[in-house]
Amino acid sequence: MLILDSGISKVAKETDSQAVELTKILIKLMRLVKLCNNVLTMTKEGEKVAANDELLMKTLMVILCCEFNKNYWDGFESEDIGNVGGGFTLLLLHKYGSEKRLDSFYVDRYFRAFPKLSNDLPPSEALSCYSIRTFDRLLLHLGLIEVEGEGYLAREKDIIKTELFDKLISVVPPRNM
Structure with missing residues (x-):
């Protein structure tokens, strides 16, 4: 049951709920809907995508990994950490x-691959920024990983990919050109 359904929280406008706000942002980025006269309506392309589960998931993954700005709700000053190199993170998880590995294992490899990003924040803050944006706010909510630790947003946590990850994500070597 959603918190919205339980009556625990009153939602007067869409910005009162991150889930509602995120949904609106994503369906607009996916071009499933258009806004006319302050009313969202489904596009022809949106109808086509919504009718095909595989296409819907692929479109959502591309938007979440490549276009959605993961720093939208946090206070970290870096806009790039976690937004750059989403495919690399998927490659690391595939491999x-x-x-189970600590999130710091992935953080270390991420910043070795993208060293200029590590200059954006102090080291412990950079680790938290990448881990929260990538694991807690993206991959966990998509069901692609499981997180074990002291709880949501824990300082140190174990990350392991789920069966769903392997069903949805495939890594293939580039073809010779």
């Missing part, structure tokens, strides 16, 4: 995610 190492079958075993």
Whole structure:
């Protein structure tokens, strides 16, 4: 049951709920809807995408990994950490995610691949920024990873990919050109 349904929280406008606000942002980025006279209506392309589960998931993944700005709700000063290199993170999880590993394992490899990003924030803040944006706010909500630790947004947490990850994400070597 959603908190919205339980009556625990009153939602007077869409910005009162991150889930509602995120949904609106994503369906607009996916071009499933258009806004006319302050009313959202489904586009022809949106009808086509919504009718095809595989296309819907692919479109959503591309938007979440490549276009959605993951720093939208946080106070970290870096706009790039977690927004750059989403495919690299998926590659790391494909390669190492079958075993539980600390989020710092992935953070270390991420910043080795993108060293200029590590200059954006102090080291411990950069680790938290990447981990929260990538694991807590993206991959966990998509069901692609499981997180074990002291709880949501824990300082140190174990990451392991789910069966769903392997069903949805495939990594293939580039073709020779």
